Amino acid sequence: MSENRRAEVDAALADVDFEKFNYQVVFETTKGTIKMDLYPDVAPGHCKNIIGLTKIGFYDGIIFHRVIPDFVVQVGCPQGSGTGGPGYTIDAEFNNLPHETGILSMARTNDPNSAGSQFFICLGRVPHLDNQYTVFGKTSDAESEAVVLSIGDVETNHSDRPLEDVKITGSEVIVTEK
Template identity: 60%
Template sequence: MAANRKAEVDAAVKDVDFSKKTYQVELDTTKGKILLDLWPDVAPGHCKNIIGLSKIGFYDGVTFHRVISGFMIQGGCPLGTGTGDAGYKLPQEFNDKAHTTGVLSMARAQHPDTAGSQFFICVADARFLDKQYTAFGKTANDESTKVALAIGAVKTGANDKPVEPVKINKATVIETAK
C-alpha cells in the first residue's frame, strides 16, 4: 500500500487561490515540455490535487506507463505499473468538458470516486469518456500538444507500456496573478 501523501498535498496547496491566480502545470518530459492549463471552474479538487502533487515532487521521475496510440497517454503511477497512487482517493468532479485532443483527465478504477494521482492526456477525441471521467485541464499550446502526440506515438509492448520509458523529469507549477 502506498504511503498516504494527502497531508503533504494539503500543506502544499494551502495558499492556492483560484480567484486571484491562474495555475498551470508544466511537465518536463524526456520527449519535451507539456504545459497544461487547469480548469478550476469545473474541477477545483482535481486541480488542487495535481498542483499539490507537483509541488511536493510526486511526479518527478515518474513514467508514462500506459500509451495507447490514437487514444491517450497515462502517467502518475509511482510504481510505473498503473497500480500505484498517492495513498488517497478523490471524489469525482464530472463536468461538461469534452474529452478532445489535449484534454487532461483523471484515471480511475471502476468506481467513480477512485481517482488519486494517475492522470491521462487525450491524444485524440475520446468523447465516449465525457461525464464519466473528470476532465480538469488541457494542453496550453500547440508545442505542448505536439509533445503529447509524440508520446502517444511511441512503440509499446505488453500492457501498452512504452518499450523505451518516457519519463516526467520534473513537474512544475506556474502561478500567474489575474
C-alpha cells in the same frame, strides 16, 4: 498500498487561491515540455490535487506507463505499473467538457471516486469518456500538444507500456495573477 501523501499535499495547497490566480502545471519529460492549463471552475478538487502533488515533486521521475495510439497517454503511478497512487483518493467532478486532443483527465478504477495521482492526456476525440472521467485541464499550447502526441507515437508492448521509458524528469506549478 502507497504511502499516504495527503498531509504533504494539503500543506502545499495553503496558498492556492483560484479567485486571484491562474495555475498551470509544467512537466519536463524525456520527449519535451508539456504545459497544462487547469480548469478550477469545473473541477477545483482535481486542480488542487495535481497542484499539490506537483509542488511536492510527486511526479518527478515517474514514467508514462500506458500509451494507446489515438486514445491516451497515462502517467502518475509511482510504481510504474498503473496500480499505485498517492495513498488517498478524491471524489469525481464530472463535467460537460469533451475528451478531445490535449485534454487532461483523471484516471480511476471502476469506482468514480477512486482517482488519486494517475492522469491521462487525450490523443484525439474520445467521446465514450465524456461524463465518465473528470476533465480538469488541457495542453496550454501547440508545442505541448505536439509533445503529448509524440509520446502517443512511441512503440509499446502488448500491455500498452512503452518499450523505452518516457519519464517526467521534473515538474513545477506556474502561478499568474488574473
